[in-house]
Amino acid sequence: MILSIHTPFAERVVAKHDALLLNEGPEEQTARVVAALERIGAVTTFGPTRAGRVVDLAGFGEAPIVYITKDDDYLLLSDVAEALGWPLHKAHAWAQQQHSWAIEDQRNHDEERGDGRLGWECLLGYIDLRLDLSEDDPEAKPDANGQKWSHSGDWLVSQDRLPALLCSSPWGxxxxxxxxxxxxxxxxxxxxxxxxxxxxxxxxxxxxxxxxxxxxxxxxxxxxxxxxxxxxxxxxxxxxxx
Structure with missing residues (x-):
């Protein structure tokens, strides 16, 4: 794997989820995270920030800022979910839904602009790190082996999306x-x-x-x-x- 400015962060995230990794091992999943971050870095100035800056989640907890752009600060979804007592697979499903709506909004903006370009302005609120994880889920249907689990992942979420996140969290x-x-x-x-x-x-x-x-x-x-x-x-x- 080619070293990148994003590699240390990717390694930390994968190590955090080591027990949840599904289908691929740490090296492959680290490469997936780096590739996801490099894609965003190709459209906006984007990089990790030093530890120490935290965001108050409206009194329900705290989570650190982990990435920044010129306009936005980003938190790791799993950090926020842990602070709120929200199972990661449920937070992941929320982020997937939000991102799908953002894609629809972006397509509408692109068509209205009418110049044939594919924009990104609606797509930077939720950044999928492309992790492939499984998490125990007592509410899931049992698989062939009788185990109950749900697919999960992790995301970067911009700070301005936190009100929407809090509304959908267990504290909504x-x-x-x-x-x-x-x-x-x-x-x-x-x-x-x-x-x-x-x-x-x-x-x-x-x-x-x-x-x-x-x-x-x-x-x-x-x-x-x-x-x-x-x-x-x-x-x-x-x-x-x-």
């Missing part, structure tokens, strides 16, 4: 509950008079007497709403600790 409902007040206040801040001038109606079409502004109101201040959005798992509010 609580994350949405936490950020609701802050999102409402931000909508009011950004859209202001447009919301005030947009009356709402009941299902039968009769006016409610309110505007869209009221839909996004909160009893919290902006600072309080931001703290709530970042608080992570809520404690029992009945005890006054939430």
């Amino acid at each position: 409902k609580e994350f949405l509950d936490n950020v609701g007040d802050h999102m409402g206040l931000m909508f009011q801040k950004v859209f202001g008079d447009k919301l005030k001038n947009s009356p709402t109606v009941h299902a039968d079409g009769t006016p409610t007497g309110h505007s869209a502004w009221d839909m996004f109101s909160s009893d919290l201040t902006e600072e309080e709403a931001l703290r709530k959005a970042r608080r992570g798992p809520a404690l029992d509010e009945a005890d006054g600790t939430g």
Whole structure:
């Protein structure tokens, strides 16, 4: 295998998943990861970053930044999944779905542009490292040997995709509950008079007497709403600790 700027990272990722490797050994899978990263490096300036920078996952955990481009920071999906208590095969399935939608969006953009080029602007949010892994899965149907497992992999996910990731994670409902007040206040801040001038109606079409502004109101201040959005798992509010 030819050494690359991506080789040390690829070796670390493969070593992390050593017990899960499927069909191919460490050397072959390391080469697959390097090739996947080289493909991205051919379309954007892209490289590993020094250890030490971590991202707060809205209070539900932390995960390190592992790669950077000029515009984006990337986290390793398995690091995020571990922090959130999310089985990797489920996080992998989520990333696959997100990437498939991104491919569809990219195709639409390319056709609208109409110059025959294949773009990448929609495809850099989720980077498949092309790992071939298997993970125990109690919910899976047993195979011919009676074992229950699911296919898995690992990805780089850009930091701006974390809200979508958190919504789909085991903490999704609580994350949405936490950020609701802050999102409402931000909508009011950004859209202001447009919301005030947009009356709402009941299902039968009769006016409610309110505007869209009221839909996004909160009893919290902006600072309080931001703290709530970042608080992570809520404690029992009945005890006054939430």
